[in-house]
Amino acid sequence: MSVLEVKHVTKTFGHNTNEVTVLTDVNFTAAAGEVSLVIGPSGSGKSTFLTIAGGIQTPTAGDVVVQGNGLSQLSGKARDALRLNRIGFILQAYNLVPYLTVKDQFALVDRVKPKGNLSAADLRHLLEKLGISQLTNQYPAELSGGQTQRVAIARALYQNPDIILADEPTAALDSERVKVVGQLLHDLAKEHNKAIVVVTHDLRLKEFADKTYAIMDGKMTVA
């Protein structure tokens, strides 16, 4: 079942002679229970695609439909609520607050969204699976790049979103950890019926994807 549809999306920046088209007539569908991989080199428009799909940016033309809701019809507040409750972001910039311990990163989610998050047991299981269960009292500055990225993944999954949008989630991980994260995303899609969209240039993730798209110069094609 399709939960995320990107319909004829075009995105341009600048005006007149400075106008740059980053995405051209992009169409994309993500279904529950599937991992969709969007592969492309740096500057190909991957992150712009992801921000538009998640309602952070608005397209110049076209629309995004999330679980039947056209984002262009929603107010900023409603888009915030949709991101908080339905969409989990795993960002390149990691999404950790520097003055919160790993444990408090999850406590923050509980305070903003008290219902619908993972149970304590599920969180413990998730942290163990990602190999970071012993880091709960550490601050982000005390973690390695790979550990930080895994905590960021756990934090996004803790919200128990229906759709997970991940921007280069394995950029700082070794091959062993790439397999763990890839398998985790795959299991989440299959066991918990999540729609997972990963934009990356890491081809090691291809084996965990159900569908693979290529993006080049703003144009998306099925790989």
Added chain:
Amino acid sequence: MFLALKEIRHEKLRYGLIIGMIVLVSYLVFVLSGLAYGLAQQNTQAISSWNASKVVLNSDANDSLSQSLITKQTADKVKLTTHEAYIGQAGVVAKAKGQAKLSAQFLGINQSQFIYKRVKVTSGHKPVTSHQIMVDDSFKDNGYRLGDKVTLNSTDTQYKIVGFTHNAKLSVAPVIYGTLGTWRTLSHVTTAFQASGIITNRDNFKTKTSDLSTLTMSKFINKLPGYSAQNTTFTFMIGFLMIIAMVVIAVFLYILTMQKLPNYAVLRAQGIPAKVLVTTTVSQALILVVGGLAIGAALTLATVLALPAGVPMSFNVPLLAGVTGGILLTGVIGALIPVKVILNVDPVSVMGG
């Protein structure tokens, strides 16, 4: 509040310095306000203790009690009731054997009139003869005791301290209460002069003679030598200090907020409402300001306890509430300035290309 407290706990040095700055600002404002109020009090304590409404002075005295002399002939034209009292003022230097000289204000009063009845005695009794005086408690701090014989100015006449009264100061000098006869002696005037002025506690009191002018008590107080200039100076100092405090706190909070924008952008990308981030910023400012105020108030209290009794520092609830509210308000305004930046934070700024 959760984010605000967690950040303060984690960034102890940074927030400690900001609280330290607020402590210094609030301490300075508290001390200056206390001094301003204390000095103002010492100008008017004696007058306030009479609980009077108006003062009648010689119309040529330029609204100054010390410059005013009312002749008996003029005084007789004014019909006094139990609500009026004569008062004679003279600046004196008091000295007693073995004690330091003290500059004071002598106030001659009539024991059958209301001022005499309203003056409160802390020890001893009120003067009943022309050789008896009752003095402000501050004489005690200078070694004067009940029964001490005091000379006033260059006269050889000795006056016995028969009583002490609390908070009796006029123009920042301790008051000596005595009789109107003693006032005449000290002022070198004859019985042709009745008093320096007439004090009344009737709001509708009027005189019909053009030789006298009637002033409201607030106007009379504002005309006390140096009183208005001193109060205006302190008011401006405190006002400017509050403005500077607001600018400094606002700049600090603005810089802090700008440093946190990448974190806020990530949180916004995750759907954390802007309201949560604004509440965090404002509550953090309130925590810092309240913390700084509490420490500043404790330091002020310690200073008050450590200061010698002669330093005119004094507080009251409206003053403290006003100063505290003012600093809190500056903190909130300072925190609200970067709110627009928070509301406009762009989550895309933290996304890769």
